[in-house]
Amino acid sequence: MALIVQKFGGTSVANLDRMHAVAERALRTQREGHEVVVIVSAMAGETNRLLGLAHQVSPVPDMRELDSLASTGEQVSAALVALCVHRLGGEARSLLGHQVQIRTDGAFTKARIRTIDGSKLLETVRRGRVAVVAGFQGVDDEGNITTLGRGGSDTTAVAIAAAIKADVCEIYTDVDGVYTTDPNICPRARKIDRISYEEMLELASLGAKVLQIRSVELAMKYGVPVHVRTSFSDRPGTLVVGEEGLEAVVVSGVAYDKSEAKVQLINVPDRPGVVASIFGTLSKQNVSVDMIIQSPSREGGATTDVTFTVAKTDLARCKELIEQCARQIGGAGIEYDPDIVKVSIVGLGMRSHAGVASRMFEILAGEGINIQAISTSEIKVSCLVHSRYTELAVRALHEGFGLDRAAGAPGEDAAATA
Amino acid sequence: MALIVQKFGGTSVANLDRMHAVAERALRTQREGHEVVVIVSAMAGETNRLLGLAHQVSPVPDMRELDSLASTGEQVSAALVALCVHRLGGEARSLLGHQVQIRTDGAFTKARIRTIDGSKLLETVRRGRVAVVAGFQGVDDEGNITTLGRGGSDTTAVAIAAAIKADVCEIYTDVDGVYTTDPNICPRARKIDRISYEEMLELASLGAKVLQIRSVELAMKYGVPVHVRTSFSDRPGTLVVGEEGLEAVVVSGVAYDKSEAKVQLINVPDRPGVVASIFGTLSKQNVSVDMIIQSPSREGGATTDVTFTVAKTDLARCKELIEQCARQIGGAGIEYDPDIVKVSIVGLGMRSHAGVASRMFEILAGEGINIQAISTSEIKVSCLVHSRYTELAVRALHEGFGLDRAAGAPGEDAAATA
Numbered sequence: 160m161a162l163i164v165q166k167f168g169g170t171s172v173a174n175l176d177r178m179h180a181v182a183e184r185a186l187r188t189q190r191e192g193h194e195v196v197v198i199v200s201a202m203a204g205e206t207n208r209l210l211g212l213a214h215q216v217s218p219v220p221d222m223r224e225l226d227s228l229a230s231t232g233e234q235v236s237a238a239l240v241a242l243c244v245h246r247l248g249g250e251a252r253s254l255l256g257h258q259v260q261i262r263t264d265g266a267f268t269k270a271r272i273r274t275i276d277g278s279k280l281l282e283t284v285r286r287g288r289v290a291v292v293a294g295f296q297g298v299d300d301e302g303n304i305t306t307l308g309r310g311g312s313d314t315t316a317v318a319i320a321a322a323i324k325a326d327v328c329e330i331y332t333d334v335d336g337v338y339t340t341d342p343n344i345c346p347r348a349r350k351i352d353r354i355s356y357e358e359m360l361e362l363a364s365l366g367a368k369v370l371q372i373r374s375v376e377l378a379m380k381y382g383v384p385v386h387v388r389t390s391f392s393d394r395p396g397t398l399v400v401g402e403e404g405l406e407a408v409v410v411s412g413v414a415y416d417k418s419e420a421k422v423q424l425i426n427v428p429d430r431p432g433v434v435a436s437i438f439g440t441l442s443k444q445n446v447s448v449d450m451i452i453q454s455p456s457r458e459g460g461a462t463t464d465v466t467f468t469v470a471k472t473d474l475a476r477c478k479e480l481i482e483q484c485a486r487q488i489g490g491a492g493i494e495y496d497p498d499i500v501k502v503s504i505v506g507l508g509m510r511s512h513a514g515v516a517s518r519m520f521e522i523l524a525g526e527g528i529n530i531q532a533i534s535t536s537e538i539k540v541s542c543l544v545h546s547r548y549t550e551l552a553v554r555a556l557h558e559g560f561g562l563d564r565a566a567g568a569p570g571e572d573a574a575a576t577a
Numbered sequence: 578m579a580l581i582v583q584k585f586g587g588t589s590v591a592n593l594d595r596m597h598a599v600a601e602r603a604l605r606t607q608r609e610g611h612e613v614v615v616i617v618s619a620m621a622g623e624t625n626r627l628l629g630l631a632h633q634v635s636p637v638p639d640m641r642e643l644d645s646l647a648s649t650g651e652q653v654s655a656a657l658v659a660l661c662v663h664r665l666g667g668e669a670r671s672l673l674g675h676q677v678q679i680r681t682d683g684a685f686t687k688a689r690i691r692t693i694d695g696s697k698l699l700e701t702v703r704r705g706r707v708a709v710v711a712g713f714q715g716v717d718d719e720g721n722i723t724t725l726g727r728g729g730s731d732t733t734a735v736a737i738a739a740a741i742k743a744d745v746c747e748i749y750t751d752v753d754g755v756y757t758t759d760p761n762i763c764p765r766a767r768k769i770d771r772i773s774y775e776e777m778l779e780l781a782s783l784g785a786k787v788l789q790i791r792s793v794e795l796a797m798k799y800g801v802p803v804h805v806r807t808s809f810s811d812r813p814g815t816l817v818v819g820e821e822g823l824e825a826v827v828v829s830g831v832a833y834d835k836s837e838a839k840v841q842l843i844n845v846p847d848r849p850g851v852v853a854s855i856f857g858t859l860s861k862q863n864v865s866v867d868m869i870i871q872s873p874s875r876e877g878g879a880t881t882d883v884t885f886t887v888a889k890t891d892l893a894r895c896k897e898l899i900e901q902c903a904r905q906i907g908g909a910g911i912e913y914d915p916d917i918v919k920v921s922i923v924g925l926g927m928r929s930h931a932g933v934a935s936r937m938f939e940i941l942a943g944e945g946i947n948i949q950a951i952s953t954s955e956i957k958v959s960c961l962v963h964s965r966y967t968e969l970a971v972r973a974l975h976e977g978f979g980l981d982r983a984a985g986a987p988g989e990d991a992a993a994t995a
Contacts, residue, residue: 175630175633175634178634179634209653212593212653212657213656213657213660215593216593216596216597216657216660216661216664217660217663217664220660220663221659221660221663223670224656224657224659224660224663224671225656227652227655227656227671227673228652228653228656228657228660230652231649231652231653234645234646234648234649234652235627235630235646235649237645238631238642238643238645238646239630239631239634239642239646241639241642242631242634242635242638242639242642242646243634245635245638245639245642246634246635252641253641253642253645255645255722257675257720258720258721302675302676303676304673
């Protein structure tokens with residue numbers, strides 16, 4: 160007998176038929192001898208409907224009230240899914256953030272979970288009931304309702320799995336797992352059977368949208384096995400686990416991210432403190448800078464070029480700041496380029512295999528793709544290229560590292576040729 | 578400075594414009610120097626939409642889940658009204674049943690309030706904030722969400738007013754007060770300025786739908802002055818208060834109720850215990866019997882006729898029971914008549930004025946209306962007549978007791994002629 164957490168997103172509870180299917184799956188799992196905790200999101204579209212009402216009232220609505228408003232979406236789903244379980248002859252109880260005591264800090268709309276009291280959940284499942292928990296919500300120390308921000312129900316699911324020491328946290332979604340790359344632009348992408356938290360974290364950070372970063376971090380911290388799978392069939396999906404027992408594949412996935420824009424400061428005086436002053440100003444305004452490249456000095460060490468990327472959504476508000484900085488520094492020209500993509504390869508095996516990065520550069524060069532910037536971590540290499548090369552670069556890397564072949568060893572072989 | 582509770586029903590918060598008007602009224606009251614607690618219902622139609630979803634899942638949905646589901650309607654209203662107050666430059670906090678600690682028993686869908694912790698409300702208003710409380714909901718001792726049944730937000734408002742010792746509980750509705758009778762069938766009906774709890778209770782029991790019986794009972798028990806008024810203007814409505822200081826009007830209102838049907842058992846053996854057995858059976862099945870009349874014995878005391886009324890909604894399920902009883906008793910025929918109306922006059926002054934009932938019979942007789950049954954209490958007289966006489970009876974009584982003239986004394990004059 161296992162203790163299983165099953166999380167269903169908005170499309171999986173989009174209407175009563177889908178909720179019925181969720182209830183059926185939970186009861187089937189129970190009949191197989193397991194204890195089941197279900198976490199539900201709001202019905203697809205409901206959160207946006209509620210927030211839309213709030214924004215009709217005020218362009219900058221109070222965040223405490225937003226959270227109380229938005230949390231009703233999950234409350235409705237939880238009650239209806241519990242009713243579906245009853246309808247099928249099972250027993251169930253819906254449970255809300257304040258009933259499970261999902262305690263968070265007081266940061267409305269993006270609260271972080273501090274503690275969860277697992278006792279009510281365990282009591283519920285031990286009585287043979289399905290516990291149906293409203294995701295995305297908690298309460299702060301004063302009893303105010305808080306919400307966890309984007310992808311919050313994933314976080315609820317993983318945090319609850321950690322609190323009750325569940326055997327697995329199943330995340331049901333509309334895709335059937337984590338892929339070696341985006342199947343929409345690379346038809347030969349394959350589903351990954353097992354992947355490490357670290358790799359999943361890099362893939363999520365690099366634009367793969369299956370799991371939210373926070374929930375992966377949480378799963379890694381508490382060692383919760385996460386099973387990403389589809390709610391439309393019984394096929395197993397992708398298991399995200401610790402790296403022990405995992406074969407260290409050199410490259411397990413190729414990710415791409417078009418959400419950034421490139422900013423280039425030209426002829427910046429090459430003095431100590433100049434670059435620091437630019438990024439200091441940006442970070443004070445909460446603009447996150449991703450890749451930073453400083454070119455070698457020109458004119459006998461007098462000037463340099465500084466290139467960096469920021470989220471396109473931040474670009475409008477940081478343009479003015481950057482121009483102000485440039486004026487203060489003196490003599491710098493500024494160029495903006497939104498037509499870029501960050502293409503990345505991720506793999507645990509990079510730690511022990513040399514030459515992976517240079518193999519990546521060779522593959523891109525072989526396709527005539529110019530690399531504008533590079534950044535690396537222990538288990539990933541990212542290259543900034545012109546956005547017109549997105550599909551070409553992804554497909555070439557996917558094939559070049561053997562990801563279109565069967566899992567495991569072939570990836571290593573491909574890397575070994577680098 | 579007064580402490581004022583303002584309750585707004587579903588039509589008063591039906592959309593964002595109406596909510597805006599609610600927020601404006603609360604802030605205006607605050608600017609006049611008062612502390613304001615607002616109680617809101619769900620947006621008109623929302624509770625039915627939610628319960629409709631539940632009934633699509635199951636014809637007999639679990640009541641705990643129904644309550645958790647339905648309570649979201651008031652939660653949404655409370656958050657949006659609080660946002661409207663902010664938008665107008667005021668301060669507000671929405672508060673839910675579990676946040677105010679509105680403790681109820683565990684009778685889902687028809688819970689009764691046990692205690693309310695007024696401290697959070699008082700703390701909120703003392704900081705200059707409008708407290709916006711979700712009506713209709715509470716929590717039981719285990720933290721389950723409960724709802725208070727039909728008209729529950731009125732009950733919430735009166736109970737909160739009692740708990741925080743508010744100076745007045747204003748009930749905003751789509752009519753502008755309590756009328757001497759239904760203006761739809763009697764154009765000369767007048768708004769009553771002041772009425773006692775006892776009279777209001779009788780009028781509510783007799784079919785006047787402005788206030789729910791439970792909230793009037795609660796107001797009477799705790800001496801909470803209730804002001805029934807319209808949300809569409811600033812005109813004062815009807816003040817419902819204790820009878821001290823009220824002029825004891827002989828007849829303050831005429832009510833009618835078409836919701837009952839008449840059942841007649843003919844030639845029932847006139848033996849002890851026969852009548853008791855019939856009503857015992859009905860009450861065991863939760864069928865409430867209203868008026869009961871046993872005619873004088875016939876055939877030398879051998880048989881009698883028994884007439885009573887039950888709610889039309891109960892008639893279908895009690896027909897079989899009654900017929901079973903009749904067979905057991907032996908020899909009884911049964912007649913059903915749904916075409917009846919109960920017409921009633923209500924007034925505190927009846928206690929001290931004789932002859933009010935006989936004046937009522939005279940007025941009805943003067944219009945050629947046959948009385949089928951009579952029942953009385955200390956402050957009301959009800960007559961059962963054929964439903965075709967509804968308008969005629971109501972108008973004749975309204976005029977006969979002088980209710981179409983100015984308030985107060987003229988009513989007494991009219992009665993004095995009886």
